[in-house]
Amino acid sequence: DQQVKQNSPSLSVQEGRISILNCDYTNSMFDYFLWYKKYPAEGPTFLISISSIKDKNEDGRFTVFLNKSAKHLSLHIVPSQPGDSAVYFCAASARSGGSNYKLTFGKGTLLTVNP
Amino acid sequence: GAGVSQSPRYKVAKRGQDVALRCDPISGHVSLFWYQQALGQGPEFLTYFQNEAQLDKSGLPSDRFFAERPEGSVSTLKIQRTQQEDSAVYLCASSLEWARGYGYTFGSGTRLTVV
Numbered sequence: 001d002q003q004v005k006q007n008s009p010s011l012s013v014q015e016g017r018i019s020i021l022n023c024d025y026t027n028s029m030f031d032y033f034l035w036y037k038k039y040p041a042e043g044p045t046f047l048i049s050i051s052s053i054k055d056k057n058e059d060g061r062f063t064v065f066l067n068k069s070a071k072h073l074s075l076h077i078v079p080s081q082p083g084d085s086a087v088y089f090c091a092a093s094a095r096s097g098g099s100n101y102k103l104t105f106g107k108g109t110l111l112t113v114n115p
Numbered sequence: 116g117a118g119v120s121q122s123p124r125y126k127v128a129k130r131g132q133d134v135a136l137r138c139d140p141i142s143g144h145v146s147l148f149w150y151q152q153a154l155g156q157g158p159e160f161l162t163y164f165q166n167e168a169q170l171d172k173s174g175l176p177s178d179r180f181f182a183e184r185p186e187g188s189v190s191t192l193k194i195q196r197t198q199q200e201d202s203a204v205y206l207c208a209s210s211l212e213w214a215r216g217y218g219y220t221f222g223s224g225t226r227l228t229v230v
Contacts, residue, residue, distance in 0.1 A: 004157070032215045043119070043206055043221030044158065051216065089157050093215060099171060100215060101146065105157030 003027045004092050006106035014114055019077040021109050023090030026071065030092040034103065035064060035075050038087045047088075048075070080113045087111070117141075119222035121207050127228045128197045136192045136225045140209030147190050148219055149182055150206040158206055164190060197229045 005024045013019045023033075031052040036044035050057040050064045050073065057064050063076045077084055087110050091103040120139040128134050140147050146165055150158035151174075160174040166187035175182070179198075184190040194201055204226050208219035 034218050036218065036221075041223065043208070043223045045221070046218030049216045049218065091157075091218075099173075101148070101163055102160045102171070102174075103158075103218075105159070107155065107157050 001026075002106075003030075004090055004104050004106040006088075006090055006109050008109050009107070010110040010112070012112045012114060013080050015082055016079045019075075019080045019084065019111055019113065021075040021077075021088050021090075021111065023073045023075075023106055024071055025073075025092055027092070027094065027104070028071070029094040029096050030104075031095050032093045032100070033064070033066060033073050034091045034093075035062075036089040036091060036105075037084075038089060038108070044089055077111075080111075082113045082115050085111055085113050119207055119209050119220055121205075121222040121225050123225060124223065125226050125228075127230060130199060130229055131196050132229075133193065133195045134197055134227065136194075136205050136207075136227070138190045138192070138207030138209075138222060140188065140190070140207070141211075141220060142188075143211065144209035144220075145187075145212050146210045146219070147184060148208040149190070149192050150208065150221075151176075152204040152206055152224070154203070161192070161205075194227075197227075199229050202227055202229045 034049040035047040038044040087108040090106040149161040152158040163171040164184045179195045204224040208221040210219045
């Protein structure tokens with residue numbers, strides 16, 4: 001039972017265009033969401049996060065949108081650059097139960113930005 | 116050190132062999148996490164330490180898995196009598212203290228292959 005789903009295994013975009021990576025979740029107890037970026041042979045690197053009390057968080061070229069009613073979030077990268085090519089993981093944590101440190105990850109989406 | 120260091124980077128074990136995976140967190144980081152990433156999947160939580168105390172080991176798949184952090188810095192994940200299904204990348208992560216919006220810093224992982 002996958003609680004965090006990234007339904008697109010891969011995405012290919014042209015340099016300079018927008019990349020939109022999607023993530024859906026099923027656990028209504030999730031209240032913090034994070035995006036990680038992973039290059040081959042490296043560990044995941046934290047990119048951006050959003051609390052459930054917000055619907056948008058922006059950091060430079062990266063913006064995360066949260067739609068709680070749809071249990072959906074998306075990461076927008078504008079403009080996309082070839083160096084953004086990596087696997088992007090969506091992750092979530094739940095405040096309840098005293099284990100908010102525990103992240104539940106999706107399977108990841110491989111983004112390829114073509115020059 | 117500058118980042119989370121894991122060793123070895125690659126480990127091939129014969130089925131039934133015991134292995135020990137080492138993690139050197141960022142100096143001064145109180146929280147330490149182990150995750151398991153199977154091929155084509157996202158990382159899955161194994162265990163959590165705060166200093167030397169193992170506060171959560173709910174993700175350890177079986178009693179063949181054991182983790183320790185005796186002096187609150189370096190951690191070792193030990194797998195006894197390895198099985199083929201243990202083949203995965205084992206990721207260690209640390210944080211100064213757990214702050215939900217900032218994620219953790221991951222190491223590059225140890226790729227374990229059980230043959």
